[in-house]
Amino acid sequence: MKAFRSVTSRAVVLDRPDVDTDQVIPKQFLKRIERTGYGEFLFFDWMKDPQFELHGQEGRILIAGRNFGCGSSREHAAWALQDYGFDVIVAPSFGDIFRQNSLKIGLLPVAVPPDDVKALMQRARGGEELTVDLVERTAGGIPFELDDFSRECLLEGLDDVALTLQEEAAIAAYEAAAAPRASTLSLG
Amino acid sequence: MGRTLFDKVWESHVVRRRDGVPDLLYIDLHLVHEVTSPQAFESLRLSGRSVRRPDLTLATMDHNVSTGDDTPVDPLSEQQLGALARNCEEFGVPLYATGSGREGIVHVIGPELGLTQPGITIVCGDSHTSTHGAFGALAIGVGTSEVEHVLATQTLPQRKPKTLRISFVGEPAPGVTAKDYVLAAIGELGVEGGIGHVIEYAGPAIEALSMEGRLTICNMSIEAGARAGMIAPDDVTFAYVKDRPGAPQGDAWERALEWWKTLPTHPDAVFDRELEIDVSQIRPQVTWGTNPGMVVPIDGSVPDPASYGDPDARAAAERALAYMALEPGTPIREIEVGRVFIGSCTNARIEDLRAAAGVARGHRVHPSVRAMVVPGSAQVKLQAEAEGLDRVFVEAGFEWRRAGCSMCLGMNPDVLSPGERCASTSNRNFEGRQGAGGRTHLVSPEVAAATAIAGRFAEARELAELVA
Numbered sequence: 001m002k003a004f005r006s007v008t009s010r011a012v013v014l015d016r017p018d019v020d021t022d023q024v025i026p027k028q029f030l031k032r033i034e035r036t037g038y039g040e041f042l043f044f045d046w047m048k049d050p051q052f053e054l055h056g057q058e059g060r061i062l063i064a065g066r067n068f069g070c071g072s073s074r075e076h077a078a079w080a081l082q083d084y085g086f087d088v089i090v091a092p093s094f095g096d097i098f099r100q101n102s103l104k105i106g107l108l109p110v111a112v113p114p115d116d117v118k119a120l121m122q123r124a125r126g127g128e129e130l131t132v133d134l135v136e137r138t139a140g141g142i143p144f145e146l147d148d149f150s151r152e153c154l155l156e157g158l159d160d161v162a163l164t165l166q167e168e169a170a171i172a173a174y175e176a177a178a179a180p181r182a183s184t185l186s187l188g
Numbered sequence: 189m190g191r192t193l194f195d196k197v198w199e200s201h202v203v204r205r206r207d208g209v210p211d212l213l214y215i216d217l218h219l220v221h222e223v224t225s226p227q228a229f230e231s232l233r234l235s236g237r238s239v240r241r242p243d244l245t246l247a248t249m250d251h252n253v254s255t256g257d258d259t260p261v262d263p264l265s266e267q268q269l270g271a272l273a274r275n276c277e278e279f280g281v282p283l284y285a286t287g288s289g290r291e292g293i294v295h296v297i298g299p300e301l302g303l304t305q306p307g308i309t310i311v312c313g314d315s316h317t318s319t320h321g322a323f324g325a326l327a328i329g330v331g332t333s334e335v336e337h338v339l340a341t342q343t344l345p346q347r348k349p350k351t352l353r354i355s356f357v358g359e360p361a362p363g364v365t366a367k368d369y370v371l372a373a374i375g376e377l378g379v380e381g382g383i384g385h386v387i388e389y390a391g392p393a394i395e396a397l398s399m400e401g402r403l404t405i406c407n408m409s410i411e412a413g414a415r416a417g418m419i420a421p422d423d424v425t426f427a428y429v430k431d432r433p434g435a436p437q438g439d440a441w442e443r444a445l446e447w448w449k450t451l452p453t454h455p456d457a458v459f460d461r462e463l464e465i466d467v468s469q470i471r472p473q474v475t476w477g478t479n480p481g482m483v484v485p486i487d488g489s490v491p492d493p494a495s496y497g498d499p500d501a502r503a504a505a506e507r508a509l510a511y512m513a514l515e516p517g518t519p520i521r522e523i524e525v526g527r528v529f530i531g532s533c534t535n536a537r538i539e540d541l542r543a544a545a546g547v548a549r550g551h552r553v554h555p556s557v558r559a560m561v562v563p564g565s566a567q568v569k570l571q572a573e574a575e576g577l578d579r580v581f582v583e584a585g586f587e588w589r590r591a592g593c594s595m596c597l598g599m600n601p602d603v604l605s606p607g608e609r610c611a612s613t614s615n616r617n618f619e620g621r622q623g624a625g626g627r628t629h630l631v632s633p634e635v636a637a638a639t640a641i642a643g644r645f646a647e648a649r650e651l652a653e654l655v656a
Contacts, residue, residue, distance in 0.1 A: 015500075016500075016503070016504065017380075017500045017501070017504055018379055018380070018479050018504065020479070020616075020618045022616070022618040022620060023618065023619060023620075026620055027597050027598060027599045028599070030223050030251075030599065031223070031252065031262075031265055031267075031268050031599065032264065032268075033226035033227065033230070033267065033271050034227070035227045035231075035332075045620050045624055065500055066380055066500070067379060067380035067383065067413060070379060070380065070413060070479075071410075071411075072597075073224065073313060073314055073315040073317075073329045073330060073331050074223075074224065074331070075224070075227075075331035075332040075333060076332075093383055094383075095383070095413065096349075096383060096384060096413070096414075096415050097315055097330065097410075100330070100331065100334065101331035101332075101333060101334075104331065104333035104334065105333065147208070147210075147347070148208050149210060160337065161235075161237070161336060161337050161341065164212065164337065164340075164341045164343055164345065165237075165340065165341060167203065167204055167212060167341075167343070170203050170204045170212070171203055171212075171214070171341065171342065171343055174203040174214050175214075175342075178214065179443075179444075179447070180440070181216045181217070181243075181244055181308070182216075182217070182302070182303050182434040182435070182436070183243040183244070183434075184217075184242075184243055184246040184282045184303065185242065185243045185282055186243075187282075187290075187301060187433040187434055
């Protein structure tokens, strides 16, 4: 995955709560079997509206309302945001699966309290560049929480499948000790 | 102190635990479909990795398939379905393809085959994987990177979520269903209320439900933001699993049963949060907005955003009403629909179809409504036909279609046209979910069937007057 340390950039404001992944990338683009090229379809339906907030805004940081990325598990949503040019999403909270998907690809989800998000939105609207620093765990100077393991994986761009494959002995031991599972190969 | 159902399942699946690192959980069953898997298989191919346990993996085709004879899938869907078939062949993963007789919505076939069992861990690249928790399994929806991780390692690193118990007490009034319980719960909790939590649904009103009803409830856990939903296994659960193709047999069944009976939450166990809902106070629910938490009883009216204290919620409600083309104060029963969809992993099991057919029997679909019934699996379709439900629907003017995800998410030819309004038994009323510009109202199968006949939101009990 893409490694991330820090970014300093203008920020894009999308001040709406509960932005679901169906809006981030509508279903018709989920039929592709590639992992790239989703950026041009980001917020496809909303982009058709000339009044949509994203028009005229540029930056590598997206600041959004609570529960960003709720709904569908489609990782395409995280791919689309990253492909469009975002490195960081700041919001008061995230849909769990979206947050997990983002961490897996090097798109940093930053959760800070709602009042801090509003303050960052104000600063972004004023044209200020913000720095999101994963080493220090700060966004625009505001500290955010991210567990050490996720931080390490992001800083190093680690492939966590490779990490887990190093646990082969533990996995095999678990399998040997566990009760037998229903086999999908012998359903008759 | 006793442990929760969730704790017991989690702890029995920890492969490796280290400080500061997520637990590595063993995954007993990995369900795969065409939409979220191609990039995962491609990545395995590029890194020269194999599928560790094809025997714990099962694929089916559901999201993109056509449910009508008249409508072929588009070339991109064809390509994606073909990719799944080729990937399963190459990696040795069993596949129930369209036409196999065992295909269907991934969350319908797992239980139907007896693969979904108490106490196991299940993942699928689909947020509605929470459905399987109805059996007392820990079932988690994941993205494509995690699909790849499970294919390669049969494990998943996970941080332990918090626990929330929702106790359902009281006796429901006639016409109130599991769908109404869960919509009311989401209305109460909010669409972000469950973030970071696993919900256990408990209490006498849950124990009184069939497996179908329990599946409907767990299915929508994700709509409250929860990581998973679970219900303690009991005799209803055991009777459902017994003798299905994937169920343990003979001595193995007895041993499994013994273990399953130890799974329910201990009376002393403590949850991070608790909520109680009195189902006697619940009326049939109808969503009015663009997320499942925007819900009112059918006797209610479209709310006025001006009444909302929180400015974000107010702005969201205003946007939702503009999208839904609804005026504040409009009684729900006066809202007319043009489409009705009975189907999806929420409500397309045999009991759902029986309930809808029970309402439809002897009536006619309103002339201005197009209504479709889409069974959740090929097996559900066969069973419904054996019971004559298909004839009830067809005689009433409903379309009877082949199994698939259909209009729940419109990745196939079943979609709403812009501006069309639909009463749907599915799980999401997001903007454009059922087709760009489409307007979705979530309801139970009973309300969907009655609404198809009345042409506006209605309960079954109103239909007699309608005919008179």
